[in-house]
Amino acid sequence: MYRVYAFATPNSVKVPIALEELGIDYTLHAVNVRKGEQKSDGFLALNANGKVPVLTTEDRDFALTESAAILVYLAEKHGKLLSRDPVRRARTFEQLFVHASGLSPAFGQAGYFLKLGRP
Numbered sequence: 741m742y743r744v745y746a747f748a749t750p751n752s753v754k755v756p757i758a759l760e761e762l763g764i765d766y767t768l769h770a771v772n773v774r775k776g777e778q779k780s781d782g783f784l785a786l787n788a789n790g791k792v793p794v795l796t797t798e799d800r801d802f803a804l805t806e807s808a809a810i811l812v813y814l815a816e817k818h819g820k821l822l823s824r825d826p827v828r829r830a831r832t833f834e835q836l837f838v839h840a841s842g843l844s845p846a847f848g849q850a851g852y853f854l855k856l857g858r859p
């Protein structure tokens with residue numbers, strides 16, 4: 741069974757959504773980024789970058805960070821959600837990269853400067 745380390749954030753929710761779509765069991769482990777839990781030693785051992793989400797196996801032998809990488813891993817490992825047709829596959833990656841390289845960083849900065857970063 742997978743473990744998902746996440747919080748109620750746009751990047752986090754992608755992982756449980758994919759696991760639900762795939763029909764795969766997982767356990768959800770809250771990492772409260774508002775309280776700084778993503779910078780704890782225990783969490784940094786999973787992701788030295790100190791960010792959610794992280795997907796691990798039950799024994800935590802395998803830990804994967806970066807939401808887009810996690811989505812691609814799950815789709816390839818379980819043979820669903822990612823077409824083998826080159827054009828359809830490219831369209832999926834097109835949307836994935838729009839989010840990973842543009843929308844997500846913009847949301848992250850807006851969240852920081854509009855909420856967390858205020859004095």
Ligand SMILES: N[C@@H](CCC(=O)N[C@@H](CS)C(=O)NCC(=O)O)C(=O)O
Pocket residue numbers: 749750751752773778790791792793805806807808840844848
């Ligand atoms: N590129 C990363 C971004 C991860 C990210 O920025 N996560 C945010 C929540 S959406 C986070 O952990 N923020 C806490 C922090 O940066 O300290 C991904 O897609 O997984």
